Amino acid sequence: MIVVLKGGSTAEQVREISERLVEFGYQVNPIFGVEKTVIGAVGGSEHTKVDFIDQLKAYDSVEDVVLITKPYKFVAKEYNKGEKSRIDLGGGVIIGGDEVVMMAGPCTVESEEGLFKTAERVAAAGAKILRGGAYKPCTSPYSYQGMGTDGLKLLRAAADKYGLKVVTEVMHVRKVEEVAEYADILQIGTRNMQNYDLLTEVGRCRTAVMLKRGMTAKLEEWLLAAEYIAAGGNERIMLCERGIRTFEPYTRNTLDLSAIPALNSLSHLPVIVDPSQGTGRRELVAPMSKAAVAVGADGLIIEVHPNPDHAIKDGAQSITIETFEKLMPELGAIANAIGRNLVENIRRLPALG
Incomplete structure (x- = not known):
């Protein structure tokens, strides 16, 4: 449930209501707003909730009590009073605001030269966040697993040089602290969506988290x-929609664009779309990116490589730097048409070659 306190409620009144909730078996989470304070409460006995709500409403400091019936509480849209959450990464990068935020870079960190070249160009085209895998989950144990700590250091160095933030995957509870040292966003990949130990661990830190949808996960399971x-x-x-597994073999996955407006109606969390993993085909990345922006995505995460045909990992779904540069103003036009914006060409593009 959510307890909405009246404007001007004192810290003592917030403490009083919080303690009362704890007495009834609830876990409490006060959120202090500019005008009002709300207390999110999870748990409690189902058969006592109705009577307890009446007791809470009797307090002079309580304006309203909203019962959330969904199995997820903190991520439900009602928890944030129906408003989209805004994740401020610093430096003017806000996810969940008016701007559609672009994340771009190679699937995997392969070399310093290639990473820095990509970072420079995608930043010049308007990307705000550099993506790249330092640790890579692979179906085969013999596939390239990434550069590890060295890859994290390169991502941070390239991002800092060109004014970008970093998103990269964390795969194990023992690696959360290390990856969080270099990353601004911890990516939880599709294979780990229901790795509850890992989810609990990243819940203890305060680094932003991008949770990718499991390849067979329903929306409720994801939330x-x-x-x-x-x-x-x-x-x-x-949340990051990255395609689900269906019977269609033409694409690597089936990008579920209907999930974006559905999530926007169910949750206050920002929604990112990965058209690279979502299709597995570079010729589909641009059109699906445009469609994602049109239906309400808060950002895109796109695989961009200087020479996709020679990429170590996922070259078939990576687009060239030049394609990304061409795509940005096209996405900007779509964003503007739906009342949003997308910053592109914020710096002069360097000479090709």
Whole structure:
């Protein structure tokens, strides 16, 4: 449930209501707003909730009590009073605001030269966040697993040089602290969406988290996975639609664009779309990116490589730097048409070659 306190409520009144909730078996999470304070409460006995709500409403400091019936509480839209959460990464990068935020870079960090070249060009085209895998989950144990710590250091160095933030995947609870040292966003990949130990661990830190949808996950299962993170105290969560597994073999996955407006109606969390993993085909990345912006995505994460045909990982779904540069103003036009914006060409593009 959500307890909305009247404007001007004192710290003592917030403490009083919080203690009363704890007495009834609830886990409480006060959110102090500019005008009002709300207290999110999770748990409690189902058969006592109705009577308890009446007791809470009797307090002079309580304006309203809203009962949330969904199995997920903290990530439900009602929890944030129906408003989209805004995740401020610093430096003017806000996810969940008016701007559609672009994340771009190679699937995997392969070399310093290639990473820095990509970072420079995508930043010049308007990307705000550098993506790249330092640790890579692979179906085969013999595939390239990434550069590890060295890859993290290169991502941070390239991002800092060109004014970008970093998003990269964390795969194990023992690596959360290390990856968080270099990354601004911790990516939880599709294979780990229901790795509850890992979700709990990233819930304990305060680094923003991008939770990718499991390849066979229903929306409710996905949101409940996000609930693990939020219940741990980390509310800086964004969801990433990256395609689901269906019977269609032409694409690597089936990008579920209907999930974007659906999530926007169910949750206050920002929604990111990955058209690279979502299709597995570079010729489909641009049109699906445009479609994602049109239906309400808060950002895109796109695989961009200087020479995709020679990429170590996922070259078939990576677009060239030049394609990304051409795509940005086209996405900007779509964003403007739906009342949003997308910053592109914020710096003069360097000479080709």
